Amino acid sequence: MSRELTLRRRIKILTWLFIVGLVLGGVTAIPLDSEVAWLVDVTGADSATFPPGTPKPAWALWLARINSALQETAARRSFLFYGTDWLAFGHFAIAVAFFGAVRDPLRNRWLFDFGLIACALVVPYALIFGAIRGIPLWWRLIDCSFGVVGFVPLWFCRAWSQELEPSASIRQRT
Numbered sequence: 001m002s003r004e005l006t007l008r009r010r011i012k013i014l015t016w017l018f019i020v021g022l023v024l025g026g027v028t029a030i031p032l033d034s035e036v037a038w039l040v041d042v043t044g045a046d047s048a049t050f051p052p053g054t055p056k057p058a059w060a061l062w063l064a065r066i067n068s069a070l071q072e073t074a075a076r077r078s079f080l081f082y083g084t085d086w087l088a089f090g091h092f093a094i095a096v097a098f099f100g101a102v103r104d105p106l107r108n109r110w111l112f113d114f115g116l117i118a119c120a121l122v123v124p125y126a127l128i129f130g131a132i133r134g135i136p137l138w139w140r141l142i143d144c145s146f147g148v149v150g151f152v153p154l155w156f157c158r159a160w161s162q163e164l165e166p167s168a169s170i171r172q173r174t
Contacts, residue, residue, distance in 0.1 A: 004164060007160045007161075007163060007164055008105065008164070010156070010157075010160055011101075011105045011156075011157045011160050011161060011164075012102055012105075014153035014154075014156055014157050015098055015101050015102050015105070015153070015157055016102065017153055018098060018115065018150060018153050018154060018157075019095045019098050019099070019102070021149075021150060022091045022092070022094055022095035022098070023091065023092065023095050025091050025146070026087070026088035026089070026090070026091025026092045026095070027088065029084045029085070029087045029088040029091070030084065030085060030088050032070060032081065032084050033070040033071060033073070033074045033081070036063070036066055036067050036070050037067055037070070037071065039063060039067075040063050040064060040067045043059075043060070043063065044060075045059070045060035045061075045063040045064050045067075046060075046063070046064040046067060058136065058138070059138075062136060062139065094118075097111060098111055098115070101157070105157065105160075105161045105164070106161055106164055106165060109158065109161045109162070112154050112157045112158035112161060113158065115150065115154040116151060116154050116155060116158065118147075118150075119147040119148070119150040119151040119154065120147065120151065121147070122143070122144060122146060122147025122148075122150075123144045123147050123148070126140045126143035126144045126147075127140055127144065130143065
């Protein structure tokens, strides 16, 4: 019984961690223009703080380019940010679904499978559509890392819920 409680506690903790990650990912999609402007300010990507005569690093040029595009979009076509609002909603809706796995990880084990598939699909999606949109490879790899990082806790949750399966079926028969 002690092993079962330990596994259930671990599953609950990692599922909550995954939910928090989804919510944070969603929250950051809403104020995109102000967040990138802040990131440019904090990193100095758009300033003259780089040594004279040396070119700006690729990451600084990319952040400055993104910031410029977002500021222009905010000024002229702010309705386009409605798309990122819906991206955030998608994150929130998926996070809510995982409450089922927190409540009953055996009955809702399919959520771990769903999450693993979704996380695995992040990699080809980012690589393919990032290439189509002209996103630098290093940025696409950062995007891929979200799928890889999300995959890890879900993999453990799935394995632990499978380990719990025999003990659950024994209790149902008694």
